[in-house]
Amino acid sequence: MTHSRLSITTAVERFPIRGQFRISRGAKTEAEVVTCRVSGGGFTGIGECVPYRRYGETVESVRDQIAGLDALSLGDNPREALRAAMKPGAARNALDCAFWDLEAKTSRVPAHSLACRLPPRPVPTALTISLDTPANMAEAARAAADRPLLKIKVDGEKPVACMHAVASSAPRARIIVDANEAWDENTIVDLLRAAAEMHIALIEQPLPAGKDAILRDIPHPVPICADESAHTSAELEPLRGLYDAVNIKLDKTGGLTEALAMRDAARAMGFGIMVGCMVGTSLAMAPAVLLAQDADYVDLDGPLLLERDRYPALTYTTALVSPPEAGLWG
Numbered sequence: 001m002t003h004s005r006l007s008i009t010t011a012v013e014r015f016p017i018r019g020q021f022r023i024s025r026g027a028k029t030e031a032e033v034v035t036c037r038v039s040g041g042g043f044t045g046i047g048e049c050v051p052y053r054r055y056g057e058t059v060e061s062v063r064d065q066i067a068g069l070d071a072l073s074l075g076d077n078p079r080e081a082l083r084a085a086m087k088p089g090a091a092r093n094a095l096d097c098a099f100w101d102l103e104a105k106t107s108r109v110p111a112h113s114l115a116c117r118l119p120p121r122p123v124p125t126a127l128t129i130s131l132d133t134p135a136n137m138a139e140a141a142r143a144a145a146d147r148p149l150l151k152i153k154v155d156g157e158k159p160v161a162c163m164h165a166v167a168s169s170a171p172r173a174r175i176i177v178d179a180n181e182a183w184d185e186n187t188i189v190d191l192l193r194a195a196a197e198m199h200i201a202l203i204e205q206p207l208p209a210g211k212d213a214i215l216r217d218i219p220h221p222v223p224i225c226a227d228e229s230a231h232t233s234a235e236l237e238p239l240r241g242l243y244d245a246v247n248i249k250l251d252k253t254g255g256l257t258e259a260l261a262m263r264d265a266a267r268a269m270g271f272g273i274m275v276g277c278m279v280g281t282s283l284a285m286a287p288a289v290l291l292a293q294d295a296d297y298v299d300l301d302g303p304l305l306l307e308r309d310r311y312p313a314l315t316y317t318t319a320l321v322s323p324p325e326a327g328l329w330g
């Protein structure tokens with residue numbers, strides 16, 4: 001592949017969400033994604049990202065970042081060059097994953113042969129129940145009670161009632177509770193204790209990023225996972241002693257390349273690993289399934305929250321998501 005002949009294009013696509021998806025910061029009814037295509041040598045690689053306003057991203061800013069990239073500057077190792085040329089985030093993720101896909105197509109070597117230590121297999125994924133009234137969350141939990149892993153969104157208003165509603169309605173499921181930074185230092189000790197009494201498996205990002213120092217000095221009766229506080233490998237060291245696990249998302253790390261490095265660094269530091277996602281299509285989940293092969297917790301249910309997905313799509317069963325076929329990505 002000759003870099004002088006590379007063509008990089010983007011498109012904004014919208015996929016309706018089934019109902020609405022609500023977290024502590026608000027609700028949305030569609031997934032707005034940016035699709036990136038990198039073409040060269042007669043092949044085209046594709047990647048998808050989900051810009052996130054919490055991190056100052058919009059579809060316009062992501063497209064501008066990608067349009068401002070000089071493909072000639074990437075040299076013979078474009079994925080590593082991207083880590084130096086662009087800041088972590090959604091734009092770099094779309095490009096990085098497109099380059100992974102392009103490399104797989106031009107070399108005829110599947111992406112999993114480089115990304116995975118063993119041949120990839122289906123992995124169990126959580127199903128997310130968005131923030132709602134306790135009664136509605138209980139109804140959603142009963143409908144998904146046969147799943148082994150559920151994730152629920154809570155806020156700071158009624159988290160105990162919501163946790164209890166789901167835990168009592170799906171008693172055989174392990175439950176992840178995601179507060180999306182909605183708790184505070186005055187409530188967290190009592191909320192962690194309540195979660196432990198309900199046998200919650202994991203608490204995700206209970207406190208605002210940057211205001212989590214208290215986690216070093218309080219009991220962790222339930223393991224605590226960093227999300228908004230952990231974007232790349234560079235942020236792991238300060239989290240030691242605060243968190244028990246980290247949630248690695250490609251839209252935060254800026255692609256699969258950095259995500260794999262972050263996973264290995266986190267493991268070496270003793271963190272548990274969760275692999276998560278924004279609400280996107282199977283194209284966004286595909287590289288993350290490879291990252292998730294040895295994760296402790298997997299939350300790659302984005303396509304299950306949509307009214308429609310891409311075709312071809314990932315294969316989901318009741319509890320599992322399978323690795324991508326070449327027709328989708330990699």
